[in-house]
Amino acid sequence: MRKVSTDEITEAVKELTIRANYELPEEAVTVFEEALKREESPLGREVLNQILENAKAAALERMPYCQDTGVTVVFLEIGQEVVIEGGDLMEAVNEGVRRATKEGFLRASMVWDPLFERKNTGDNTPAVVHTEIVPGDRVRIIVAPKGAGSENTSRLAMLKPADGWEGVKRFILETVKNAGPNACPPLTVGVGIGGNFEYCAYLAKKALLRPYGQRHRDSKIARVEEELMEEINKLGLGPMGFGGTVTAVDVRVEVFPCHIASLPVAVNIQCHATRHAEKVI
Ligand code: SF4
Structure with missing residues (x-):
């Protein structure tokens, strides 16, 4: 068994939370630069220019990209060959x-x-923490701060x-x-279809972590994303x-088997502050 200390977890969560808030991921910057070429509305282009300028300023000046630094959502993928030592794991995350x-x-x-x-x-604090036990002897930590503006517009339906x-x-x-x-568009839209009530919402949230432009491995679902x-x-x-041609820069759908009598669907809306940072210990 490989040992990972809670001190390492705290330090990593601290570093990732600051980094996620200050630096928009490089792939998001590229996506907004490409959106600028597609956007037909002059006002829309002006907004995209400001978004890009804001991203540059935040990273350079070491300050948050958005005033709403959000709920700190933390995904922990814990290898089944790992022992966490040194205290309470959740407290270690919250201390970070x-x-x-x-x-x-x-x-x-x-x-x-x-x-x-x-x-x-x-x-x-507290952070919202999702843990998954996975094969291996590593701990993958993803910090994804989520502001209320877009989170409040997310919805779930049991169809x-x-x-x-x-x-x-x-x-x-x-x-x-x-x-x-x-x-605060341009949006990244995370969709969960299937599972049950809570798992469907989790799928929608997890969809937001997928890299930009990476379509679902199932071609039927990939077509649904394009549509x-x-x-x-x-x-x-x-x-x-303000009106324009770029409302969303990506739509990602995650699916899971569901009950014969159910069709759950969850939509987790992500604003342009598409923040996340990750580290593997
Ligand atoms: S919705 Fe996003 S961009 Fe808008 S204020 Fe909230 S965190 Fe910031």
């Missing part, structure tokens, strides 16, 4: 977020409780199997249309919702 918030001057956005007091926890692809497509397009400017891209861009929302 706590230090990143303080040292990286990130906005603290988490409140407790969600219903009545809504008092700021002061350090952006009937008879609704079929047309029903699923209608729901996805409605969700994107309703998101409008509140989700959705086309239909979403026909909605005409454009960059920041």
Whole structure:
């Protein structure tokens, strides 16, 4: 068994949280540069130029790309031949977020409780942590801060199997249309189809981590992704919702078997602050 200490996890989460907030991934910058060539609206092009300038400034000046530094979503893929030593794993992750918030001057956005007091926890903890046990002796950590603007426009529906692809497509397009400017487009749209209520949402969230332009390995699903891209861009929302031809820069669909009587579909909307950073320990 390979040993990984909680101190290493804390340090990695801190570093990744700061990096994700300061530096838009290189592939996202490239995608926005390409979108600039396609966008037909002058105002849309102006917004894309500002997005690119903002990304450059944030990385250079070492400051957050967006004021909403989000809920810190952490994906942990833990090799089944790894032993985590040194204490509570979740506390180690939260300590990393706590230090990143303080040292990286990130906005603290988490409140407790969600219903009545809504008092700021002061350090952006707790993180939302998803763990998966995978083969091997490594720990892969992905930090993906998620702002409320786009997260609030995400939706899930338990459709009937008879609704079929047309029903699923209608729901996805409605969700994107309703998101409008509140989700700060250009969007990356993560879709989960199948599984059950909670797994479907997880699939949609995980879809946001797939590299840009990488279509699903199943050609039927890849065609569905292409069709959705086309239909979403026909909605005409454009960059920041000012109108234009580029509403989404990517649509990714993840699928899973589901119950004979169910057809769950979840849409996780990602704004242009498509932040994530990863490290393998
Ligand atoms: S939706 Fe995204 S870009 Fe808009 S304010 Fe929130 S985090 Fe920032």
